[in-house]
Amino acid sequence: MLKRHHKTEALILKASPYGEGHTIVTALTSGGAQLKAMAYGSRKLTSRIGGHLSPLTRVELALYKSRDMDIIKQAQNLESFLELKNSLSRMTKAFFVMELIEGFSNTGVGNRPLFDLSLMSLRGLQSSSNRDIEDLTVSCFQLNLLKVTGFMPELYTCVECRSSLNSNNYNFIIDIGGLCCTKCLSGHPGRAINISSKSVEILRQFDKGGTLFSELPLGSTVELRRLLDSSTGFWLDREIRSRRFMEHMNSRDIREPMSAIDMESV
Ligand SMILES: [Zn+2]
Known part of the structure; x- marks a missing residue:
């Protein structure tokens, strides 16, 4: 019964x-x-x-x-999560994380690692001491989200032919799921995102469960964010709405009170 x-x-x-x-x-x-x-x-x-x-x-x-x-x-x-809710910067990032959780979860299909990752990431955001750590926590969440939902990109060998990669020229193709060697690249004209070896190193570090880097070159964080946003957006098949709001809040003085217009755009 x-x-x-x-x-x-x-x-x-x-x-x-x-x-x-x-x-x-x-x-x-x-x-x-x-x-x-x-x-x-x-x-x-x-x-x-x-x-x-x-x-x-x-x-x-x-x-x-x-x-x-x-x-x-x-x-x-x-x-x-009161401390998270008391910080506008952290809260907007938490809403971005939750939009992705909603997009990548399924009704009736269990995925316990997704629940564990969600709590760990929100608690990590809550205890982040500055905006750089918050952004890294979000990037780390995005990569692990791809991992626990079966969309982890290939980071170690060519996703098509499995040959080793040229460490001076890394190319990432989102819709085939990872890094691609220069030989296979010709089969995907105009679709590769060229990424730095530093970013590849950071992604591999994330993949192996390494601790977050507290200091990263600005170029790498921008590059990583672009890559992870494109990947999660591609598999979700839509733009992540709260990302734009998050960028908007990041670009202004967060001590300003949230306006009615801001609230409507969440
Ligand atoms: Zn190849």
Whole structure:
């Protein structure tokens, strides 16, 4: 017999208003599957669960299975990421991370490493001491996201012929999934991104689970960001909306209060 009541730990990714006072919640369960669930009456003042369902909150949910969508009956707060929410710079990056988690997770398909990576990255962002570390944490998350979801680029040999690579001339082709040797490159005119050996070294370091570099040449961080954004955007098959907002916030004084226009663009 189908068990209609169940509980799960989950990270809230999105809370969309629905109808009169209800919310559709998108979350990543601790099993790494995407969950969409309805919270009836959660935006009413008397609701006991509404306060626990804001994005960027780890919760324990008690759910009831219904035909179309699970219904949230209870929610208990487990982790609020308050220090993350208190910094506009870190929070915009956390929203970018959560947009990617939503894009790369699937309903009904578990991926526990994705849940672990998500929590680790958000906690890493929360404890980042400056913007450079925040950006590196995001880049590291993006590469590991590709890894745990099966889209890891080839970084060590030519993705097509498996021959060794010329360390003075690295070319990355996103849609074939990694670095390409000069011989195979001719089969992909105009599609290669030339990247520096320093960036390749950093990517390999990330891949091997190495610690984050605290100081990197500016050129490498820009190059890495471009490469990882292009890769995640390609596999997601759409532009990552919050990246533009994140760049906008990075380019201005973050002590400024968030304007209504900024809020609308999130
Ligand atoms: Zn080749």
